[in-house]
Amino acid sequence: MKKTPRFLFALFLAKIALITQRILKMNASYFPGKLAITLCPDFLGRIDKPETIIGVTGTNGKTTCCNLIIDALTDLGYDVLNNRFGSNINAGVASSLISGSTLFGKAKKEIAVFEIDERSSVRIYPYVKPTFLLCTNLFRDSIRRNAHSEYILDIISKYVPETTKLVLNADDLVSSRIAPGNERVYFGIERMETDLPESINIVNDMRLCPVCNSELKYDFVRYHHIGRAHCPNCSFSSPKPDYLAKADFENLTLTMTRGLESTQFKLINDSIFNAYNLTAVVALLEQFGIEAKKLSDILSNQKIVETRFSEEKIGDIEVISNMAKGQNPIACSCVFDYVKRAEGTKEVILLLDDVHDNAASSENICWIYDADFEFLGDESIKRIIIGGVRAIDYKVRLEIAGVDESKIICIDKESDTPDAVRWDADKIYVLHELYRNDEALAVRDEIKRRLRERTGGNA
Numbered sequence: 271m272k273k274t275p276r277f278l279f280a281l282f283l284a285k286i287a288l289i290t291q292r293i294l295k296m297n298a299s300y301f302p303g304k305l306a307i308t309l310c311p312d313f314l315g316r317i318d319k320p321e322t323i324i325g326v327t328g329t330n331g332k333t334t335c336c337n338l339i340i341d342a343l344t345d346l347g348y349d350v351l352n353n354r355f356g357s358n359i360n361a362g363v364a365s366s367l368i369s370g371s372t373l374f375g376k377a378k379k380e381i382a383v384f385e386i387d388e389r390s391s392v393r394i395y396p397y398v399k400p401t402f403l404l405c406t407n408l409f410r411d412s413i414r415r416n417a418h419s420e421y422i423l424d425i426i427s428k429y430v431p432e433t434t435k436l437v438l439n440a441d442d443l444v445s446s447r448i449a450p451g452n453e454r455v456y457f458g459i460e461r462m463e464t465d466l467p468e469s470i471n472i473v474n475d476m477r478l479c480p481v482c483n484s485e486l487k488y489d490f491v492r493y494h495h496i497g498r499a500h501c502p503n504c505s506f507s508s509p510k511p512d513y514l515a516k517a518d519f520e521n522l523t524l525t526m527t528r529g530l531e532s533t534q535f536k537l538i539n540d541s542i543f544n545a546y547n548l549t550a551v552v553a554l555l556e557q558f559g560i561e562a563k564k565l566s567d568i569l570s571n572q573k574i575v576e577t578r579f580s581e582e583k584i585g586d587i588e589v590i591s592n593m594a595k596g597q598n599p600i601a602c603s604c605v606f607d608y609v610k611r612a613e614g615t616k617e618v619i620l621l622l623d624d625v626h627d628n629a630a631s632s633e634n635i636c637w638i639y640d641a642d643f644e645f646l647g648d649e650s651i652k653r654i655i656i657g658g659v660r661a662i663d664y665k666v667r668l669e670i671a672g673v674d675e676s677k678i679i680c681i682d683k684e685s686d687t688p689d690a691v692r693w694d695a696d697k698i699y700v701l702h703e704l705y706r707n708d709e710a711l712a713v714r715d716e717i718k719r720r721l722r723e724r725t726g727g728n729a
């Protein structure tokens with residue numbers, strides 16, 4: 271597309287906005303792009319893009335995967351344009367391209383890694399055509415924003431450019447069906463001891479064969495619709511992974527096999543999501559042209575951003591914070607399952623509200639009936655302390671899940687939740703919502719402070 275005077279004018283003003291916001295130490299990752307698109311609606315089509323674009327999309331894990339890809343490429347000496355500190359919708363991608371271009375709209379870098387919101391496919395892919403697109407998985411997310419995983423599958427399939435090579439999750443029968451005409455590779459994780467014969471989650475969005483509507487037969491289920499299945503009535507089945515990983519949670523290793531070659535990676539914890547993220551990133555980077563062997567050291571030194579997961583042992587008690595994402599029943603269920611499976615006794619603090627008061631609440635709470643609160647009924651969990659304006663809603667949900675009422679404590683203000691901790695379990699979990707990170711981490715730090723005080727400040 272040509273660089274019209276209108277485009278150049280939009281770019282010029284967006285550049286001024288970007289510089290001004292930076293001088294004022296404001297986050298310049300949204301507004302400049304928003305301004306440019308408002309002034310020139312097809313701005314994204316007219317600005318030059320880096321030669322190679324890596325896109326990362328999917329319901330869960332895209333931010334972590336993006337960070338891993340950017341860090342690995344940077345370590346290998348690439349200069350990467352990215353939107354990691356910004357928005358993942360069209361205005362965010364535009365802001366990133368504006369910061370990475372000259373005054374005349376020429377791209378200054380050769381590679382870009384963009385996290386792309388699934389719903390923004392419509393507004394991004396007509397203009398920004400990824401060379402590679404990694405889709406981590408597709409699940410139910412916020413109903414208000416995302417409707418249903420099949421709806422998101424259709425949007426991505428419709429808009430992803432035909433030239434884009436896809437890197438897809440073979441164990442996910444929803445996202446592995448994106449744009450069947452496109453060139454693709456699949457990654458997957460070998461069957462594990464903890465896999466089940468059928469789904470025990472409330473939500474499983476792949477019960478029926480998408481070809482003939484017969485009931486699918488699962489070879490194994492890992493969680494929700496993640497696993498491997500085939501149709502007893504037609505030839506439909508889970509695709510065969512090109513990259514097959516074997517996760518060993520006891521020794522915290524992940525062995526990736528492609529063809530005859532195997533490479534070992536270190537896992538940072540025993541969470542299946544991080545095993546999937548690592549597997550996806552290795553597959554993507556190999557497709558980009560970096561041998562798995564070269565990635566082993568680099569990716570083994572990865573760190574999860576502390577705001578998403580942290581653990582620290584003080585005296586005899588371990589304090590763990592874990593982002594659970596409210597409105598996202600799958601992310602919550604998986605975190606609840608992880609807590610249930612962990613060894614030892616636990617106190618759990620739930621901070622899932624995304625607002626300070628009920629009036630501003632972003633949406634209704636039907637999603638909590640899709641989330642497996644049942645996992646929190648495990649006898650290893652001695653107490654569940656719920657903070658926030660929706661505390662009673664969660665309490666009702668927990669009681670329906672069969673959790674003993676005497677174990678549930680509701681607290682209006684999140685910051686008061688540490689008062690209800692009794693310090694009688696091996697672990698204290700703070701499970702929190704993405705949009706209230708600061709408050710949740712303040713709660714976690716307050717718990718740590720009190721714990722240090724109790725242990726005499728020696729730990």
Ligand SMILES: [Zn+2]
Pocket residue numbers: 479480481482483484501502503504505506
């Ligand atoms: Zn079938």
